Amino acid sequence: MIRRLAWVEWKRVMRTPLAWVMLAVSLCLLSWQFLGTLEAFVGMQTGDRILGLTHHLGLQLFGLAAVVLFIITPILTMRVFSEAFRSGTYTLLSSSPISVSNILLGKLFGILLLQLPFVLMPAGLSLTLTTGTTLDLGLIAAATLGLLLLSALYTAIGLYLSILSENPAVAAAGAYGILLLLSLLDQHTASGGFLHWLAWPSHYLNLQMGLVHSSDIAYFLLLMLFFLGLSYHRLDQRRCG
Amino acid sequence: MSTLLNAKQLQRSFHGRPVVEPLDLQLSTGDILGLLGPNGAGKSTIMRMLCGDLAPSGGAIEIGGDDLLQRPLPCKRRIGFLPERPPLHQDQTVDEYLTDCGYLRGMDRSACKTARLQSKQQCGLESVGSRLIRKLSKGYQQRVGLAQAIIHDPQVVILDEPTDGLDPAQIRQVRELIRSLAETRGVILSSHILPEIQATCNRVVILQDGRTVYSGDLSTPASPCYRIGLEQDPDEVLIAALSPVTSVERLHTDYFRVTLKTGANPSELSRLILEKGWGLIELTPETLSLEQRYLQATTGGES
Structure with a gap:
């Protein structure tokens, strides 16, 4: 049933111009960044090349992809529950033979399915270079995994905010607030502290550089599960409260 | 007739304030049960509990023999629900929307297509299959809401104000649809419009402030009262002396209201009147109209 709901959610959004406009804009931005990175690398003197081309792509192209995901995720998630509560379409799900956890996971995977092209876009652009040069495919795979985990975390946060408010704009604003906070927490906190650990940039940076630490993967999964847990509690509360 | 739905001591409160006080409901195949009551009486809350959208604060709901709270998924497969506001995705076409609804109720692709055509x-x-839902009139949108409620062929159909916003011709069509649905299913519908319930239902529950103030069968007379018209004008005492009669009241010349003993048959009364040669010209059961019951129940006033 999770697969069915995810498929329905994906189809519903893909029928609107929003998804296509975002895909087109993202492709333009990432292509621009890709070409810029490539041009800058080609223009460098051999002695200045401290990092390889794949590292440059990992930092700059996958860095911009994380920003793109940061911007589009709350736009994709803001309507998922808030609009459904407001228009009454949530009743369609709550009276159908689908459990609350499956509703939540179905929506999560539906949004992740929508984000998949955004997640794979930098890897796709990078792989076009394999005909002319040798790339560190492991690094590209690690950075793509990082992007996937980041999009899952963003989505879990966006869905939670969407459950909290019946107003999509408020849900989006709340999601941007939390995402920004999680981006900035490492800037004025002691390294090694809990608040510092809570910020995602350092965890993502490791993956961008091709370093796959289980602690970084656990960070993304734990935080995602935390927000999914809150969402489940809130949805169940809505039925029982 | 098998019992499709059985709710026992169903109750619900919001923030400690009781919205539905303990209520018993039963629904069998062929039943069209009407929930009647003014706005805020608790009709929609009851319906949301029956379809699993809202958890009751107390009591139990059995659908097709399964407990809705313990085994919600098989129960929900047996329910079709049209809320007060149809749950429509405005940006989809009717066909897309109904296909998704069938898909979410666990139907496969080919079954979905057949069910969509049928509903x-x-x-x-x-x-209007290929038209966007938001471009449809309110009446058509209501019908799309009805179609999603029955697409998976549920045993119990729950309709919250199903004729709201429809024109008289559409109302008639929806009533016919509800009657045809009830041939093989049980239907629960709510309305605050008396004639709506009267025209469609065979049983009614009248609600006031979350309490059940009347529950009964619409097709059975509520009291054993008969209005009789006689060609002769016998004395009331003579009529009261007839064996099945307990009391007589003269309405006007030649017309009387007769109350029969419990279990007495009106055919026995007519036979006795004919034997006396009083010339029976009318024998009409005097049932309380739904409006009288509704007013009695909700205001306590005389009808």
């Missing part, structure tokens, strides 16, 4: 036909939507 569209039942709800008169054949001509």
